[in-house]
Amino acid sequence: MGCCHHYFAATEGGEGVFSVDVSSIAYGPGALREAGEQAKALGIGRIALFTDKRLAALEHVAIVKTSLAAAGVDVAYYDEVRVEPTDKSFKAATKFAEEAKVDGFISVGGGSVIDTAKAANLYATYPADFLAYVNAPVGEGRPVPGRLKPHIACPTTSGTGSECTGIAVFDLLSMKAKTGIASRHLRPTLALIDPLTTHTLPANVVACSAFDVLSHALESYTAMPFTRRTRSRTPAERPMSQGANPWSDLGCREALRLAGKYMVRAVTDASDHEAREGLMWASTLAGIAFGNSGVHVPHGMAYAVAGLVRDYQPDGYPDDEPIIPHGMSVIVNAPSVFRSTAAACPDRHLEGAECLGADTRGAGEADAGEVVGARIVELMKPTGIPNGIGGVGYGSADIEALIKGTLPQQRLLKNAPMEIGAEHLHTMFEGALSYW
Numbered sequence: 001m002g003c004c005h006h007y008f009a010a011t012e013g014g015e016g017v018f019s020v021d022v023s024s025i026a027y028g029p030g031a032l033r034e035a036g037e038q039a040k041a042l043g044i045g046r047i048a049l050f051t052d053k054r055l056a057a058l059e060h061v062a063i064v065k066t067s068l069a070a071a072g073v074d075v076a077y078y079d080e081v082r083v084e085p086t087d088k089s090f091k092a093a094t095k096f097a098e099e100a101k102v103d104g105f106i107s108v109g110g111g112s113v114i115d116t117a118k119a120a121n122l123y124a125t126y127p128a129d130f131l132a133y134v135n136a137p138v139g140e141g142r143p144v145p146g147r148l149k150p151h152i153a154c155p156t157t158s159g160t161g162s163e164c165t166g167i168a169v170f171d172l173l174s175m176k177a178k179t180g181i182a183s184r185h186l187r188p189t190l191a192l193i194d195p196l197t198t199h200t201l202p203a204n205v206v207a208c209s210a211f212d213v214l215s216h217a218l219e220s221y222t223a224m225p226f227t228r229r230t231r232s233r234t235p236a237e238r239p240m241s242q243g244a245n246p247w248s249d250l251g252c253r254e255a256l257r258l259a260g261k262y263m264v265r266a267v268t269d270a271s272d273h274e275a276r277e278g279l280m281w282a283s284t285l286a287g288i289a290f291g292n293s294g295v296h297v298p299h300g301m302a303y304a305v306a307g308l309v310r311d312y313q314p315d316g317y318p319d320d321e322p323i324i325p326h327g328m329s330v331i332v333n334a335p336s337v338f339r340s341t342a343a344a345c346p347d348r349h350l351e352g353a354e355c356l357g358a359d360t361r362g363a364g365e366a367d368a369g370e371v372v373g374a375r376i377v378e379l380m381k382p383t384g385i386p387n388g389i390g391g392v393g394y395g396s397a398d399i400e401a402l403i404k405g406t407l408p409q410q411r412l413l414k415n416a417p418m419e420i421g422a423e424h425l426h427t428m429f430e431g432a433l434s435y436w
C-alpha cells in the first residue's frame with residue numbers, strides 16, 4: 001500500500017478530483033423476484049423485457065415475468081438479442097423499442113443482453129444516425145443529449161459488470177471491429193443482481209466470465225492514475241475512464257481476492273455454490289470499480305482478438321458461428337500485457353498478484369511482471385482457457401492485423417500506465433502467442 005500515496009501524487013495541470021458514479025444496486029439470492037416492485041417504484045407501467053433465445057428457456061426470465069405481472073407492469077417481450085451484438089442487431093432492437101412504446105427497460109442476461117437494452121434505450125429515446133454516439137475515431141463520439149428511460153439490468157453471468165457501467169460494446173460489421181458507446185447516461189438505473197443465476201451456468205461460461213472479472217480488476221488497479229490526466233474543465237467533461245483512483249482500488253482488491261480464491265472451484269465443480277456466488281459478488285465489485293476507472297490494454301487487444309476470429313468455437317456457447325467469448329479474448333492477452341506494464345508501476349502489479357493468491361515473498365520490483373503473469377497462467381490452465389492467442393487460432397503472421405485492430409482503441413490504450421504504441425503491441429502480442 002505504500003505505493004498508493006505516491007501513485008496519486010498531484011501533477012502539474014493534472015486532474016485533482018475524481019468522481020464516483022454507480023448504478024443503484026439490489027443484491028442477493030432471490031433478488032429477481034423483486035423485479036416487478038422495483039419497476040413500479042421507478043414509475044414504469046409498460047416495460048421492454050430484453051433477453052436472448054437461450055436464456056428465454058431458463059427460469060430466470062420466467063421469474064422476472066411473473067414478478068412484473070404480479071406488480072401489474074405490462075411487458076413487451078424481446079428475445080432476439082444476439083450474443084456478441086452487432087450494429088445490425090442493435091438497430092433491430094431499437095426498432096422493437098420504438099414500436100413497443102414503453103416507459104422503461106429490463107434486461108435479463110449477460111453483457112450482450114444488457115448492452116443491447118442500453119443501445120435500444122438510447123436510440124429510441126434520442127434517434128440519430130447510428131454512428132453519432134459511437135466512440136471516436138470509429139464514430140462521431142457525439143455526447144448523449146440527456147437522461148434515458150429507466151433501465152433495470154439483471155445479470156445472469158458473473159463477469160460482464162455491464163449492469164454497473166455506461167458502456168455498450170458491439171461489432172461494427174462493415175469494419176469487422178468491436179467498438180462501443182460510452183456515456184454516464186447509459187448506466188442502468190438499477191442493477192438487480194441475483195447470485196442464484198450462477199448455479200446453472202456451463203463451466204466454460206463461468207471461466208470466461210471470471211477471467212473478465214479478474215482482468216477488469218487488475219486493469220483498473222494498474223491503470224494510469226487519475227492525477228496524470230489533464231484536468232477536465234467541467235465535471236461533465238470528466239471521462240468515465242478517469243484512471244485508477246482510491247475508490248476503484250477498493251473494489252479491485254476485493255474482486256481480485258475473490259477471483260483468486262474461487263475461480264478454479266467455481267469452474268471445476270458446478271455444485272460449489274459458495275464459489276459461484278462469490279464470483280458474482282466479485283463481478284459486481286469489479287464492475288463498479290472499472291466503471292469509474294476504465295480498463296486498458298488487455299481489453300484493447302481483445303477487441304481485435306475477438307473481431308478477427310476465424311474458426312474458433314468454444315464449448316458452452318451458441319455453435320452457429322465462430323466466436324471467441326469476451327473474457328477469453330481478454331485473458332489470452334493479459335499475462336503478456338502485465339509482464340510489460342509492470343515496469344510502469346511494479347508495486348501495483350505485485351500487490352495485484354498477492355490479492356490473486358500468488359506467493360510474493362521475496363519478490364522485488366523487477367519480478368512484479370513475471371509474478372503476476374505466472375499467477376494468471378496458473379489459473380488459466382485448470383479452467384480450460386486456451387493457451388494464449390495461439391490457442392484461439394492466431395500465429396505470428398497475424399500479429400500485424402491484430403495490432404491494426406487494436407490501435408483504434410485509443411480510449412483504452414490511453415488509460416494504460418505507460419504510453420502504448422505499435423511496437424509495444426507487437427511485443428505484447430508476440431508474448432501472448434503461447435504460455436505453456
Ligand SMILES: [Fe+2]
Nearest residue numbers: 212216326330
Ligand atoms: Fe470486460
